[in-house]
Amino acid sequence: xxxxxxxxxxxxxxxxxxxxxxxxxxxxxxxxxxxxxxxxxxxxxxxxxxxxxxxxxxxxxxxxxxxxxxxxxxxxxxxxxxxxxxxxxxxxxxxxxxxxxxxxxxxxxxxxxxxxxxxxxxxxxxxxxxxxxxxxxxxxxxxxxxxxxxxxxxxxxxxxxxxxxxxxxxxxxxxxxxxxxxxxxxxxxxxxxxxxxxxxxxxxxxxxxxxxxxxxxxxxxxxxxxxxxxxxxxxxxxxxxxxxxxxxxxxxxxxxxxxxxxxxxxxxxxxxxxxxxxxxxxxxxxxxxxxxxxxxxxxxxxxxxxxxxxxxxxxxxxxxxxxxxxxxxxxxxxxxxxxxxxxxxxxxxxxxxxxxxxxxxxxxxxxxxxxxxxxxxxxxxxxxxxxxxxxxxxxxxxxxxxxxxxxxxxxxxxxxxxxxxxxxxxxxxxxxxxxxxxxxxxxxxxxxxxxxxxxxxxxxxxxxxxxxxxxxxxxxxxxxxxxxxxxxxxxxxxxxxxxxxxxxxxxxxxxxxxxxxxxxxxxxxxxxxxxxxxxxxxxxxxxxxxxxxxxxxxxxxxxxxx
Numbered sequence: 423x424x425x426x427x428x429x430x431x432x433x434x435x436x437x438x439x440x441x442x443x444x445x446x447x448x449x450x451x452x453x454x455x456x457x458x459x460x461x462x463x464x465x466x467x468x469x470x471x472x473x474x475x476x477x478x479x480x481x482x483x484x485x486x487x488x489x490x491x492x493x494x495x496x497x498x499x500x501x502x503x504x505x506x507x508x509x510x511x512x513x514x515x516x517x518x519x520x521x522x523x524x525x526x527x528x529x530x531x532x533x534x535x536x537x538x539x540x541x542x543x544x545x546x547x548x549x550x551x552x553x554x555x556x557x558x559x560x561x562x563x564x565x566x567x568x569x570x571x572x573x574x575x576x577x578x579x580x581x582x583x584x585x586x587x588x589x590x591x592x593x594x595x596x597x598x599x600x601x602x603x604x605x606x607x608x609x610x611x612x613x614x615x616x617x618x619x620x621x622x623x624x625x626x627x628x629x630x631x632x633x634x635x636x637x638x639x640x641x642x643x644x645x646x647x648x649x650x651x652x653x654x655x656x657x658x659x660x661x662x663x664x665x666x667x668x669x670x671x672x673x674x675x676x677x678x679x680x681x682x683x684x685x686x687x688x689x690x691x692x693x694x695x696x697x698x699x700x701x702x703x704x705x706x707x708x709x710x711x712x713x714x715x716x717x718x719x720x721x722x723x724x725x726x727x728x729x730x731x732x733x734x735x736x737x738x739x740x741x742x743x744x745x746x747x748x749x750x751x752x753x754x755x756x757x758x759x760x761x762x763x764x765x766x767x768x769x770x771x772x773x774x775x776x777x778x779x780x781x782x783x784x785x786x787x788x789x790x791x792x793x794x795x796x797x798x799x800x801x802x803x804x805x806x807x808x809x810x811x812x813x814x815x816x817x818x819x820x821x822x823x824x825x826x827x828x829x830x831x832x833x834x835x836x837x838x839x840x841x842x843x844x845x846x847x848x849x850x851x852x853x854x855x856x857x858x859x860x861x862x863x864x865x866x867x868x869x870x871x872x873x874x875x876x877x878x879x880x881x882x883x884x885x886x887x888x889x890x891x892x893x894x895x896x897x898x899x900x901x902x903x904x905x906x907x908x909x910x911x912x913x914x915x916x917x918x919x920x921x922x923x924x925x926x927x928x929x930x931x932x933x934x935x936x937x938x939x940x941x942x943x944x945x946x947x948x949x950x951x952x953x954x955x956x957x958x959x960x961x962x963x964x965x966x967x968x969x970x971x972x973x974x975x976x977x978x979x980x981x982x983x984x
Contacts, residue, residue, distance in 0.1 A: 463550040464543045469535045469557035474527040477559060479535060481549075484517035486542045495538035496522055500530040501563065503576040503976055517544075528561040532575045532617055535559065553606045556580060558617045565614035569919070569939045569982045574967075577976040578608035579619070584977035586834040587969050589956040592649040592658045593678050596958060596967060598979060600644040605633035612960040623683045624673055634662050638686070639671050645833050650705025652730050660684065661700025661712065663833040669697040669714065674730060691736035692725055694718050698832040701762035701840075706773050707795045713745075713775070715762025715832040720746045721753045722761040722777060726797075744800040750788040750811055751777050752800075757785045760829045767845035769852045770872055771795045774810065776854065778826040778841025786825040787841055788813065789854065812868065812875035817884035820862040824884070827857040836953055837897035838911050844899040848906040849927045853878070855899045855908065865896030867908060869929075879932045888932055893918055897952040903964035903984045908935070911951045916942015917970055919952075921984075938982065948975055 467480045477498070481490075489495060491511045498506040507525040514521060522535070536556045541549045549555050558578075566574050577584075581602040590597045591612075597620070599607035610617040624631045626638020634641045643663035650657060660673045670693060673684040696718030704711045710730070714723040724745035727734065734740040745763065746752040753761060756779040763775045772792045779787030788811030797806035812818050819825075826841035837843035838857070845854045852870040864885035867878040879886045887893040890912070898909025898919065906929065909919040920935040929935065942949040953969035967981045 460543070460545045461547060463547050463554075464541075465550045465554040466535075466537055466557045469533075469559040471528050471533075471559055471561060472521060474529075474562060476521055476523045477528065477533070477535065478514075478519055478521045479537065479557065481518045481520070481541075481543075484544050485513065485520065486544060486546075487513050487517075489541045490520050492540075493522075495541050497536045498522065498524060499534045499536070499577070499580065500561070501532045501573065501575045502530060504530075506533075529563050530561045531563040531565050531614065532578075533559050533561050534578075534580050536580060552580075552603065553601065553619050553621055556619055558608070558619055560615065560617065566981060567983055569943050569980050572944070573978040573980050574614070575608075575617075576978050578979060579606065579977075582976070583974050584953075584971055585973050586836060586953070587971075587977050588647060588954045589967055589969055590647055590649055590658075591956055591958050593656060594958075595678075596956070597647075597658075598969065598977075600634075600647070603633055604635040604644045612958045612965070614960075618680055620679075621681050623681060624686075625684060626671060626673075626686045627688070634660070634673075637662055640664065640666065641669070641671075642666075643833065645835070646700040646703055648703035648705070650703075650710055652705065652708055652710055652727075655730075657710075657730060658682065659703060659710065661703060661714075663699045665698050665833060667698050668695050669693060669699065672700070672712065686732060687727070687730065688733045689725060689740060691734075692740055692742040693723055694720050696721075697723060699762075699834075701764055701829075701832075701835055702766050704766035704768075704773070706766075706768040707771075709796065711766055711773065713763030713766070713777075715760050715829060715835075717760055717832075719753060722746065722751070722763050724763055724775065741799055743797065745775075745790075747800050748790055748807060748809075750784070750809055750813075751775070751779075751790055755785060756780065756787055757782065758787070758828050760832060761787075762829055762832070762835075764829070764835070764840040764842045765845050765854075767847065767852070768795075769845075769847050769870075773797070774845060774852065774854075776842035776845070778829055778857075780828060781825040781859065783819055783822050783825075784813075786828075788826070789842075810870070812870075815875055815877070817866070817877045817880070820860070820884055823862040824858045824860045825863070827859055836951070838895040838951065843897055846899045846901050846906065848901050848922075851928070853899060853906065855896045857895050865893060865910065867896065867899070876930075878929055879935060881932070888918065888920055888935065890915065890918060898955055898968065900955045900957055900966065902957040902966040905984050907938075907955075907966060909952050909955075909968070912942075913950050916946030917949050917952050919943075919968070943970060943978075943980055945978075948972055949978060953977070 493508045579601040607620040641662035646661040670690040671686040675684045710727040724743040726741045729739040758780040776789045777787045791810040856866040867886040892914040893910035895911040905921040907921045949970040955968045
């Protein structure tokens with residue numbers, strides 16, 4: 423039985439509803455679909471194609487008819503960044519669903535729909551802002567098989583412009599990001615199906631955020647992300663930016679799906695006050711290796727994580743490998759203001775690391791390798807590390823006129839910012855790309871067969887530019903199936919991508935390579951910079967995925983098979 427107080431409170435509501443029912447149908451709908459106090463903002467749950475001209479959005483709850491049926495409250499963007507003209511917006515019998523029809527047809531592979539935050543639920547709560555007001559969906563277009571088919575998708579995160587982006591394979595899905603707001607990834611299956619916008623939850627100390635700008639520990643961005651298997655479990659690791667210094671945490675998850683829940687790993691015991699970002703990450707022999715660009719007396723920080731946990735103990739679970747004291751690459755003999763290990767790889771059961779440096783001979787960085795598969799810190803185990811820099815080769819320094827590119831930033835490093843953007847193992851040999859400056863500066867491709875180094879595809883002056891002097895920076899090096907790919911940033915002709923010719927297993931000269939793209943992948947104005955790449959197998963076919971664009975322009979995603 424209701425108490426007298428409950429009846430008293432109940433009657434005015436019924437009376438008010440009856441009084442205004444005929445003059446306010448919208449209020450009627452709101453009242454009779456409402457139970458409890460609703461202050462939760464709705465979100466876009468999903469989107470899908472209905473037919474060639476119609477798609478459907480699913481909201482997390484019923485939406486208001488007036489705001490939801492306003493066509494001006496939606497934007498539909500195709501794979502090539504074309505914005506579709508919307509003819510109608512119709513709320514369905516299930517008031518959480520709405521259909522949009524367009525003037526053209528859904529003929530492209532992918533689309534993104536963005537709903538305005540002017541759309542409200544039945545209680546007037548407006549739609550939650552980006553990325554919760556967006557959803558991607560598959561169109562009727564075929565997935566590109568080659569670079570010449572055009573981009574897989576342009577501006578996948580609807581950012582409009584991009585200055586930094588990476589690719590990663592995690593749980594057999596391709597991840598692209600981060601979003602400019604450092605609050606999400608674009609994710610897609612290896613075969614080009616089931617694309618989705620992935621959002622984050624960062625559980626830090628002291629709080630929880632849905633972005634790393636700002637993050638729980640006042641981080642202000644994402645510098646790096648990588649996946650790896652530690653202790654039999656595949657993890658996704660994110661390395662933050664913290665330009666104020668005192669970067670203490672990285673974050674990890676084992677989740678999959680649209681929401682990734684990250685936990686922090688406290689690295690404060692092995693990092694210093696000048697640590698501001700992450701330059702590289704790599705998994706090797708069940709250990710996770712990281713480098714942090716630094717300006718302090720311990721530069722560069724080179725960290726090995728043995729056990730994934732929130733508070734690893736220094737010397738037991740996590741180790742500072744004391745790269746600062748490694749001659750050539752460490753602060754002890756490298757006078758560059760910022761030093762960070764720029765790339766890592768495992769080869770012949772050892773880990774290889776490389777960094778650039780100051781524009782002075784013997785102070786401009788180089789290459790180190792471990793002598794075993796679980797190296798300790800240099801101070802206590804100097805024999806675990808060997809200088810592998812080919813400094814005796816005349817083409818390395820070119821009589822003091824050629825120097826490794828100096829690192830000028832701690833954060834969001836693109837390949838063209840690095841002296842050593844990438845390494846790859848191809849047919850039993852280690853390949854490393856190097857960007858150099860000086861009067862004899864330019865791009866180089868080096869090969870190490872386990873005993874000796876050699877310069878590959880030299881133009882006769884010690885530069886690997888594939889007979890194009892506008893190939894200013896070498897920014898791509900990756901193996902895809904039985905081919906080795908190299909690529910260049912080029913402000914005049916657009917990006918240039920080449921690969922070893924069919925049957926070539928030990929490339930030595932330019933004639934061993936062939937071009938696989940037109941200038942700038944068909945858009946030499948918009949594609950002048952390579953941001954990142956990966957190789958992934960789908961249905962027994964090896965696909966190379968790359969991110970291209972221009973600083974401040976739309977990010978473009980391409981893929982090709984051999």
